[in-house]
Amino acid sequence: MKAVVLRGPGELALEEFDEPVAGAGEAVVDVLAAGLNPVDLSRMEAAPLPSVPGNEGVGRLPDSTRVYFERTREPFGSFAQRALVDERLPIPLPAELRTADALTIGIAGLVGWLSLSHCARLRPGESVLVLGASGPVGHVSVQAAKLLGADRVVAAARDRAAIEPLRALGADELVTLDGDYHPSLARAARDGFDVVVDPLFGEPIAAALGVTALGARVVSVGASAGSTATITRSSLYGRSLLSYGNRLTPVAVKRAAYERMCRHVLAGELTVARCELLPLADFASAFVRQAAHPHRKLVLVCDPTDPDLQ
Helix, strand or coil: CEEEEEEECCEEEEEECCCCCCCCCEEEEEEEEEEECHHHHHHHHHCCCCEECCCEEEEECCCCCEEEECCCCCCECCCECEEEEECCCCEECCCCCCHHHHHHCCHHHHHHHHHHHHHCCCCCCCEEEECCCCCHHHHHHHHHHHHCCCCEEEEEECCHHHHHHHHHHCCCEEEECCCCCHHHHHHHHCCCEEEEEECCEHHHHHHHHCCEEEEEEEEECCCCCECCCCCCHHHHCCCEEEECCHHHCCHHHHHHHHHHHHHHHHCCCCCCCCEEEEEHHHHHHHHHHHHCCCCCEEEEECCCCCCCCC
């Protein structure tokens, strides 16, 4: 089968690779399209050689059921014509849901939703700050906060133009994380945020902690602004600093959240972020763009002939 194959550090090529064979508790999926995520780049550093990278995708099971999956079994990743998965993971998709939309609410969507509902245990009436709101995780988090009952949601990111559309999706206020943004963040906090979703870490998480209320939960979901942060004990006092990861979350919890997001999308209550479809042969440029933190979901098309690929 055709696949993006990792042969060594930084050695990637589109070439023939062994076909996956399902063992006990496994399933082979014919991949229609695969989502590209930051974790795909980091995991290649410790991946077995040779192997196919890629975690999530939309494809078809042997019985032709179209499914979404968010984790593969090495060495058969999703950047290929076929992938190997745990048979518990594929989630059947509604016929009306576009393949691209199914991927946009996939790994990034699960992080955006479950960081609020499962990790922070967001309560109706609370206020939420979403850092890095211009990215796929932030895009879902802003809307998820409102759907889960938040009273007030503030979206923050470096690119003002990229977060401006979030006003129409539920953001009550926008903050540009550029220059000396601390006063703007403090004004937007009013009496203090109850929940913060943070895919940035670094200096922004320290600034966000300083404008939270007692009892606040700050959920770290990434580190695109830096892997270290200087946090004072006084800013953390009375607050909880949490971390969220899809791999640490029970399968049933992720399935329930994903199915709920599907219903919201089909009901017009959750708007998916911009998604860009790229041929599997363009994987190299897609990886470069992903490393630069694009403001959209990048999707590699593995089977361009499939009629369900929209």
